[in-house]
Structures are given as structure tokens and as C-alpha cells.
Amino acid sequence: MSATQASTDRSTAAGKVLQILSTFDREHQSQTLSEIAQRTGLALSTAHRVVQELAGWGALERADDGSWHVGLRLWEIASGCPRTQILRDVALPFMQDLYEATHENIQLAVREGTELVFVERIAGHRSVELLTMVGSRFPIGATGMGRVLLAHAPLDIQEAVLDAPLRAWTAHTLTDPKALRAQLDRIRREQLIVSDRQLSESTVAVAAPVRIGRTGPVSAALGIVIAARSASRARGLREPLLRAASGISDELGRRTRTTA
Incomplete structure (x- = not known):
């Protein structure tokens, strides 16, 4: 887990969102829900709920094989930095x-x-x-x-x-x-x-x-x-x-x- 992930406060809703988003990087461009939960240390049910909310907003997208990857909406926001x-x-x-x-x-x-x-x-x-x-x-x-x-x-x-x-x-x-x-x-x-x-x-x-x-x-x-x-x-x-x-x-x- 990166220093950024380790320093995130998982007790807040925003902290859980940031924990999940920060698991996606060059080596982990696509992950299953179980892998996301394992990398964040969140309960599987919590990870599922937050992932579904992120997907509904467009920050994450689900592939045909059931894995998750970063969504287009997140890229659109980041490109305006x-x-x-x-x-x-x-x-x-x-x-x-x-x-x-x-x-x-x-x-x-x-x-x-x-x-x-x-x-x-x-x-x-x-x-x-x-x-x-x-x-x-x-x-x-x-x-x-x-x-x-x-x-x-x-x-x-x-x-x-x-x-x-x-x-x-x-x-x-x-x-x-x-x-x-x-x-x-x-x-x-x-x-x-x-x-x-x-x-x-x-x-x-x-x-x-x-x-x-x-x-x-x-x-x-x-x-x-x-x-x-x-x-x-x-x-x-x-x-x-x-x-x-x-x-x-x-x-x-x-x-x-x-x-x-």
C-alpha cells in the first residue's frame, strides 16, 4: 500500500472513496472487487457499496469480465487540472x-x-x-x-x-x-x-x-x-x-x- 493510501482516513466517506481510487495505478489498472477490498483493507460489503456509488457517478466502470477500472468521468475531471x-x-x-x-x-x-x-x-x-x-x-x-x-x-x-x-x-x-x-x-x-x-x-x-x-x-x-x-x-x-x-x-x- 502506498504512503498516500496509508495516510488516508478510512473512517470518513471521503476517505473510503480516496482509498479505493488510489488502488488504481499502472500496475493495477483493472481489479476485482475482492482485490480492491484487500488492497484498501475495507470490508467487502463496504468496498462494494462505495464502488457502486463511484460507478453510478462515472468514476469507475465495470468490464465484461466483472473487473473494475477508472471511468471516463474521472479522466475528464483530471484533464482539466x-x-x-x-x-x-x-x-x-x-x-x-x-x-x-x-x-x-x-x-x-x-x-x-x-x-x-x-x-x-x-x-x-x-x-x-x-x-x-x-x-x-x-x-x-x-x-x-x-x-x-x-x-x-x-x-x-x-x-x-x-x-x-x-x-x-x-x-x-x-x-x-x-x-x-x-x-x-x-x-x-x-x-x-x-x-x-x-x-x-x-x-x-x-x-x-x-x-x-x-x-x-x-x-x-x-x-x-x-x-x-x-x-x-x-x-x-x-x-x-x-x-x-x-x-x-x-x-x-x-x-x-x-x-x-
């Missing part, structure tokens, strides 16, 4: 141009605490398969895009990540705090990272920060993910990536000034 809506609207044309230039996976992510959340992605049918997807979360130190965000995060966030054990996702994952500090320094200097098989043995990522304005605070990270067997292409992807990140940053700055 103001923190990401403007970012996605601004970034998508630049991401589309970047995809047309590279025909590789193009991803956009933001930081939430010590995690990053992927908020947009463009991929072709020949792009390398990824572990990540829109809406998925990963520890901020696990990916190239996450390390871009970590490099520009508040000091307390950086220290929280560097002081905690770093998971080795692959044999290449950087887990030494001293080496990671040095890498974060390079990211701040170069405004870019080439992440070699840090999250998956089959992928290499090139990532850069997206700011609010050319010199404003970092709002997101933009990345290109390619197959590890094509790692030699990474150097040639730096310039188009930086141009796209700069274009998004400029437009975000313009939008901010317009609405201020």
Missing part, C-alpha cells in the same frame, strides 16, 4: 514538431514532491516500448527527465532524495549519492542530460528543462527516449530538444505575462 492544462496546451505543438523531426518517443513530465508525473507523450508505432505512460509516477531520481527536475528542485527536495536509498532499476542505474550530486551539477550547467539505460536496459533518454520564460523557474522536463541500440543518435538529438524546450519556455512566459 490547471497546473498541467496550460503546460500541455503550449507544449504539444512543439512536441509534435519534435516527433516529426525524430520519430522517437517525446515525453513531458512535472515534479510532485519527490516523484515525477508524466503528463503528455507522443510515440509512433516504431518507437521503442517504454515503462512510462501518461499519468504514471516514478521516483524523481530514477529517470533522466526526473533528474532534470531534481537538479532544479528546492534544496530540501534534493536532500530528501539524496539522503534516501536510491533504487537500482538496471545494472547501469546511478545510485551513489556523490556521483548523483555531480550529475545534478552538470545538468544545471549544461541544461541537458543524456540518461543511459538508467530506468530500462533497452532505452536511452535525452532530457532538458522547460521554464516559465527564458530565465524563469523550471516548470517541467521535456525528453526524447530512444532504443539503447541507437544510443549513438543521442548527441544529434540535443539541439532539436533544446530548441523545443526553449520554444515551450518562451511561450509559457508569454502566456504568464498576458494573464498577469
